[in-house]
Ligand SMILES: Nc1ccn([C@@H]2O[C@H](COP(=O)(O)OP(=O)(O)OP(=O)(O)O)[C@@H](O)[C@H]2O)c(=O)n1
């Protein structure tokens with residue numbers, strides 16, 4: 506029984522707007538990727554970590570991860586054009602004896618070790634695809650285009666202004682059955698291999714690529730299970746998220 510963790514870190518972090526790739530941006534003196542890798546490595550159920558990173562920064566990633574002395578083997582590989590492609594590139598290097606794979610985002614740097622442990626336990630208990638999920642606090646709606654007559658029918662002459670700024674609500678899903686999905690996500694290795702092989706044609710185009718690995722599994726018609734997520738596993742996307750992560754770290758470590 507061997508578990509590998511793929512820690513995606515090949516994104517550029519456009520929305521964070523830092524001069525460094527997002528995963529190298531420091532938080533309390535350590536790069537985001539090190540925070541995430543340390544928490545994975547110390548969960549006690551991860552045997553090796555593979556980090557897909559931007560091709561022009563491989564040496565920097567190797568250097569910070571080796572200096573962190575994580576206690577499990579860590580390899581850095583060149584990532585791809587989309588998150589999906591980066592995971593596929595890393596998965597191709599995972600040794601054949603690995604039977605469970607976690608896929609985690611360096612951008613969810615403060616996801617606690619207990620979350621990785623919970624996900625691996627669920628996979629080892631027989632659930633072959635597992636994601637952490639948290640309840641959605643807002644009312645969520647589905648939207649579509651207003652259409653040319655949506656407003657004019659009611660208030661003649663107003664469609665040009667209203668149509669430029671509004672969408673039409675097309676669905677009101679029941680919030681109690683919605684979950685925000687986090688990482689790390691955990692998979693039976695053979696199932697994850699099959700899901701990536703079947704979805705490979707989508708990986709090269711960001712607009713078609715899967716936004717997570719569980720949706721590739723779901724596309725096969727296979728079940729995906731949800732375990733409780735963790736508020737600390739927020740995704741650091743914008744400067745505001747980084748400020749929030751700083752506060753979380755000060756409060757909870
Ligand atoms: N080609 C890519 C794109 C993203 N990621 C990783 O996928 C995770 C989630 O992506 P996101 O938070 O959107 O990061 P970026 O793509 O870097 O952000 P942005 O869209 O603002 O550039 C991150 O850990 C990121 O490094 C990756 O490994 N390879």
Ligand SMILES: C[C@](O)(CO)[C@H](O)COP(=O)(O)O
Nearest residue numbers: 588610686687688716717740
């Ligand atoms: C995998 C993920 O973190 C689950 O919520 C999310 O889908 C990543 O999305 P991104 O667009 O690559 O940031």
